Amino acid sequence: METKERxxxxxxxxxxxxxxHTITSRHIAAEMGISAGNLHYHFKHTDEIIQTLYNRLAVGFDAIMAAVGAASDINLDIMKEFVSRSLELTYKYRFIFLHFVEIGLRxxxxxxxxxxxxxxREKEFLAIFDKFKADGIFKQDIPASVLEALVTQIFIMGDFWLSNNELTGKLKGSKAIAYYSGIFASMFYPYLTKAAQQLMYDAN
Amino acid sequence: METKERxxxxxxxxxxxxxxHTITSRHIAAEMGISAGNLHYHFKHTDEIIQTLYNRLAVGFDAIMAAVGAASDINLDIMKEFVSRSLELTYKYRFIFLHFVEIGLRxxxxxxxxxxxxxxREKEFLAIFDKFKADGIFKQDIPASVLEALVTQIFIMGDFWLSNNELTGKLKGSKAIAYYSGIFASMFYPYLTKAAQQLMYDAN
DNA sequence: TTGGATTTAGAACAAATGTACTAATTATTT
DNA sequence: AAATAATTAGTACATTTGTTCTAAATCCAA
Structure with a gap:
């Protein structure tokens, strides 16, 4: 592996x-056993490292969204898959989410x-929810404003479940992902039709 | 006002x-027009300032919870009041929530x-939900695991709505509070009985 | 008013940080 | 093999930070 990738x-x-904020370019270099000068030959500014990692995260999410878009039919199983992949990616780049505001400021x-x-993404989610309504997965009588709020909830939960984990349980890796996947599933539950709720519980 | 309070x-x-992480003891002293030496006479370590502010936040929350506990009957109006006060307090000490993981590490x-x-708090919330069920405010047929997940959702939303605001809209003060109060209200909507849902919409 | 305590300013210091510079080493091309 | 380019280590520097120390100023009680 070339130095830049390392x-x-x-x-x-x-x-x-x-x-x-704890880790400096010197720490990274020391951990690798290279000089700080060498590191800064590859990344003139330390922020470029963070920026590059963020870009990879974004690319990863685009890939996940593309997979959802490519599905012939969007159903609850597809959504489950989407949630699970998203959480895994989030976990891989967890430092971004654990310090999102700080990084955004920097x-x-x-x-x-x-x-x-x-x-x-907001539009994409609302379109999916419309489809769920049409397909008898979501209840019919949910006000539009409630569904819009649900999208915001999904964003906040998706971005900060890791911070919650950090501040409380500190579950590790796949355990954290499994636990919060369950939270996400429960989040959708009250919006589902009785039939879909049954389906969800049979699946477990 | 004494120096310490200032x-x-x-x-x-x-x-x-x-x-x-941007603001140092020197910044605070400079902003006040006092010397850094003077500041460190009052707070030997900078972290003590953060700790003191956090303690005040915690005391504030206890007061809000005490008010809920003192209510003769817990209903949706009480909950609305609870949400609104909580959001205001959160906003007052927003730096804590915007940098929660960072502060927790430090x-x-x-x-x-x-x-x-x-x-x-988890137990307190679950008790309230039980009461809501008994009083015909919450639907009867919600699995316990879904309600437990709801509590986690409430924590995550309560702790990180400000971070979401910072990363996206950047609504200020009362506008942010009003917007996210709406999100919180919507969050409960699908758990309410039809009667309670009607009541909620009449109220607006 | 005098003497002790509290508060304050300002200087000083060691450690850390980002990054630039230089010179050596290594890799690649011709 | 020679020339050129890329990579690397090491040094250096200005800045910042938390904190300590000293001495002056201010306050307060007797």
Whole structure:
């Protein structure tokens, strides 16, 4: 693996473990056994490392969304798959979510990009919910404003379940993902028709 | 106002505006027009300032919870009042929530305290939900696991609505509080009985 | 008013940080 | 093999930070 890639990998590990403001370029270099000068040959500014990692996260999410878009029919199983993949990706780049506001302040480009992203995603989610209504998965009589609020809830939960985990239980890896996947599933439950609720409980 | 109190006030303002890792004891002193030496006479360690502010937040929340406990009957109006007061307090000490993980890492005592707090609160919420069920406010047929998940949702939403606001809309003050109060109300909607749903919509 | 306590300013310090610079080493191309 | 380019280590520097120390100023009680 070339040095540049090793820097990114080491940075990701250290950031995930100790947070973005604790870890400096010197820490990353030391951990790798290279000089700080060398590191800064590959990344002139430390922020570029964070920016690059964020970009990879964004690309990863695009891939997940593309998979949902490619599905011939969007149903609850597809959504489950979507949730599970999203949580895994989130966990892989968890330092970003654990320090999202801090990073957004430090690198405004990231905040702007994220903001644009959520606006796109909001429409996509509302379209999916419409389809769920039409297909008898979601109840018919839910006000539009409640569904819009649900989208915001999904964003907040998706972005900060890791912070909640950090502040409370501190479940690790797949255990955390499994637990919060359950939370996400429960989140949808009261919006489902009786038939869909049955289906969900049979599945477990 | 004595110097110590002015330090706390200035620190709160600066932390809220610029985050906890950007603002140093020197910044706070400079903003007040006092020397850094003087500041450190009142607070030997900068972390003590953060700790003190966190304690005040915790006391504030206890007061809000006490008000709920004192109510003769817990109904949706009481809950609305609870949400609105909580959001206001959260906004007042927003730097804590905007940098919760960071602060929890920096001052472990805060994380421990918060952790203990949520465990107490979880039971309180579940008791309230039980009462809502008995009183025909919540639907009867909601599985216990779904209600437990709802409590976690409430915690995550309560702790991170401000971070979501920071990363996206950046609504200010009362506008942010009003918007996210609406999100919280919608969050409960699908759990309510038809009668309670009607009541909620009449109220608006 | 005098003497002790409290409060304050300002200087000083060690550690850490981001990054630039230089020179050496290594890799690649011709 | 020679020339050129890429990579690397190591040094250096200005800035910032938390904190300590000293001495002056201010306050307060007797």
């Amino acid at each position: 820097i990114l990998k080491t940075a990701l590990d250290l950031y995930n473990e100790q947070g973005v 690198i405004p480009a990231i905040r702007k990009d994220y903001h644009a992203l959520t606006q796109r | 330090i706390l006030k200035t620190a709160l303002d600066l932390y809220n505006e610029q985050g906890v 001052i472990p005592a805060i994380r421990k305290d918060y952790h203990a707090l949520t465990q107490r």
